[in-house]
Amino acid sequence: MTTIRVETEAPYDVHVGRGILVERLRETLGDAQRLLVVHQPAMSRIADHLKDALDVEVFLAEVPDAEAAKRIEVAQFLWQIMGQAEFTRTDAVLGLGGGAVTDLAGFAAATWLRGIRVLQAPTSVLGIVDAAVGGKTGINTEQGKNLVGAFHHPATVVADLELVDSLPRNELLTGFAEIVKAGFIADARILELLEGSLEASTDPTTPEFAEVISRSIEVKARVVANDFREAGEREFLNYGHTLGHAIEHNERYRWRHGAAVSIGMVFAAELSRLAGRLPERVVDRHREILGSLELPMTYPVGRWQSLLGQMRKDKKTRGSMLRFVVLDDVAKPRILEGPDEGLLFMAYQSLAD
Numbered sequence: 001m002t003t004i005r006v007e008t009e010a011p012y013d014v015h016v017g018r019g020i021l022v023e024r025l026r027e028t029l030g031d032a033q034r035l036l037v038v039h040q041p042a043m044s045r046i047a048d049h050l051k052d053a054l055d056v057e058v059f060l061a062e063v064p065d066a067e068a069a070k071r072i073e074v075a076q077f078l079w080q081i082m083g084q085a086e087f088t089r090t091d092a093v094l095g096l097g098g099g100a101v102t103d104l105a106g107f108a109a110a111t112w113l114r115g116i117r118v119l120q121a122p123t124s125v126l127g128i129v130d131a132a133v134g135g136k137t138g139i140n141t142e143q144g145k146n147l148v149g150a151f152h153h154p155a156t157v158v159a160d161l162e163l164v165d166s167l168p169r170n171e172l173l174t175g176f177a178e179i180v181k182a183g184f185i186a187d188a189r190i191l192e193l194l195e196g197s198l199e200a201s202t203d204p205t206t207p208e209f210a211e212v213i214s215r216s217i218e219v220k221a222r223v224v225a226n227d228f229r230e231a232g233e234r235e236f237l238n239y240g241h242t243l244g245h246a247i248e249h250n251e252r253y254r255w256r257h258g259a260a261v262s263i264g265m266v267f268a269a270e271l272s273r274l275a276g277r278l279p280e281r282v283v284d285r286h287r288e289i290l291g292s293l294e295l296p297m298t299y300p301v302g303r304w305q306s307l308l309g310q311m312r313k314d315k316k317t318r319g320s321m322l323r324f325v326v327l328d329d330v331a332k333p334r335i336l337e338g339p340d341e342g343l344l345f346m347a348y349q350s351l352a353d
């Protein structure tokens with residue numbers, strides 16, 4: 001088992017290993033009497049097992065799959081269960097599933113009684129390396145992605161790789177978009193591993209996979225420890241997300257987050273190049289790595305105006321000034337403020353298929 005400590009004002013551990021779920025949850029639950037297990041349909045067998053395996057009263061909440069879970073109606077369903085079961089401030093919530101569930105469970109915990117503990121058990125690659133770590137929780141609204149939420153530290157993160165065995169290959173690969181992001185913004189070794197041994201790096205049984213996972217968690221842990229509430233460097237974790245979130249909204253949340261972020265990173269890299277910051281070879285490197293992971297990198301030109309409108313709702317926007325995470329080089333992220341609309345459109349045109 002590997003353990004990575006997240007040194008925030010309320011420090012916690014991220015455990016990654018096989019067969020570790022029950023023991024690690026027990027360790028963290030302490031004096032909790034009740035636990036709400038929020039899970040995706042794919043995790044119903046494991047959720048059932050937790051009912052017998054844990055020494056607390058377990059309430060199960062199966063929620064709709066993927067982004068359909070990140071809605072106010074589903075949060076309300078969770079509040080209702082906690083209200084009926086009289087959850088107190090010593091009780092806890094567990095997010096068991098991909099990033100959509102860890103975001104929702106975290107949000108329910110952050111808002112119930114103004115904040116009870118959340119334990120996160122991510123079961124997708126994306127959830128393990130990114131969503132379950134760092135305490136950003138939230139849901140979507142009609143107007144956009146993650147527009148409502150709270151910062152709320154998890155009490156622990158337990159990534160049991162036995163649960164990841166059932167993750168379909170295409171879901172595993174979309175999770176790699178956030179690993180590539182961690183590589184480009186902070187850790188060139190991740191990119192080298194993907195370039196040098198893609199097959200091994202994406203095979204959950206290998207040391208290469210273990211290394212890209214733990215390096216990505218370490219990037220996230222370092223950044224959120226320095227800037228939990230996103231007053232500065234945490235914005236760099238949003239590389240590729242300004243356009244990515246707009247695409248997710250445009251696709252009515254039927255796309256996977258990682259797929260949209262992949263296109264968003266190519267856009268951000270092209271914007272960095274056009275702004276005179278990033279050498280062309282680093283932009284090419286984006287396309288080579290994301291292409292090798294079978295991630296999308298193109299989008300229809302005709303959608304520009306609606307995407308631009310959507311990007312204005314991004315949380316990095318200040319007043320009417322759009323702000324983008326760009327790169328000066330690998331591991332040298334910067335914020336580009338208020339770029340000219342012509343420049344943005346040129347970057348977008350390079351995504352045409």
Ligand SMILES: NC(=O)c1ccc[n+]([C@@H]2O[C@H](COP(=O)([O-])OP(=O)(O)OC[C@H]3O[C@@H](n4cnc5c(N)ncnc54)[C@H](O)[C@@H]3O)[C@@H](O)[C@H]2O)c1
Nearest residue numbers: 040042066098099100123124126130131136163166167257
């Ligand atoms: N809070 C954060 O910091 C943060 C960071 C990155 C992403 N996110 C959010 O995370 C979400 C994306 O996460 P995701 O890609 O995990 O999507 P997801 O939660 O929708 O999971 C993707 C699919 O994989 C299935 N799945 C998950 N684990 C499985 C398993 N072990 N076996 C079989 N099927 C399994 C799910 O049921 C779903 O169908 C987005 O909503 C995104 O906004 C949040």
Ligand SMILES: O=C(O)C(=O)C[C@@H](O)[C@H](O)[C@H](O)COP(=O)(O)O
Nearest residue numbers: 130134136145146234237238241315
């Ligand atoms: O943890 C962060 O900070 C991130 O930006 C990580 C992103 O990968 C993640 O998708 C996050 O949910 C985006 O947050 P948002 O603030 O842009 O909604």
Ligand SMILES: [Zn+2]
Nearest residue numbers: 178241257261
């Ligand atoms: Zn993301």
